[in-house]
Amino acid sequence: MGATKTEHFTDKQNEIATIAKALGHPARVAIIEYLLKVDACICGDIVNELPLAQPTVSQHLKELKSAGLIKGEIEGNAICYCIDEKNIYKILNYFMSVSNKLNKKKKNCC
Amino acid sequence: MGATKTEHFTDKQNEIATIAKALGHPARVAIIEYLLKVDACICGDIVNELPLAQPTVSQHLKELKSAGLIKGEIEGNAICYCIDEKNIYKILNYFMSVSNKLNKKKKNCC
DNA sequence: ATTATTTATCGTAATATTGCAATATAAAAA
């Protein structure tokens, strides 16, 4: 017990949950925000932007990467991280479709 | 150690993370999906829709509620849950602004 | 070659989440 029952849900549900989960920590929201702000791939100094130790930041970057929200390329002895747009648009589209469904709802009960 | 350092991040960052985290489990994505599909407040039978025991579903509902994604009203001996639109739009707006910032970016490095 | 810089990984402790059986609560139906 204790492990998420992934196999009982649809691929789409798991996919959305994975992306949402990756954004379910303020440090990771802050990382995305920073990558957007600098308007360029940045090589390093994400660590300096965050109130967390370097190994912790590295771990958060790894999670964002494995969820497909950022990508990184080796650039000398640094690594160039930037936003991976595809999955950002995937979750944006998800919320847009949720919003559309909400607009079509007739009953406003609660 | 081990506890999220909430206090080091902005209110906005924590707010987005909280909403995203609530959607960071396929069961909770499935619940939202179901509430959208039935096009009405439903009273009960969410449990029958999910491959999880009743206490587990109840816990997931509690989390969605505390994140402000659903709301529930007592209706006889049942409870009427439905989507709380406000926070859905809040996270939709967040992803729209992320998308806008992405569109304004000139460099497509990685 | 040695040293500095940058990022990743390991190990581990603290904390949080997931899931469910058992039980509680509270209204509805009999």
Place this chain on the structure above:
DNA sequence: TTTTTATATTGCAATATTACGATAAATAAT
């Protein structure tokens, strides 16, 4: 009132996440 029905809470075990010091790995600078 007793029983049924619907949902919540408790308690607990399994698992996952968060955080960081120590260390590794790999390139850059000296």
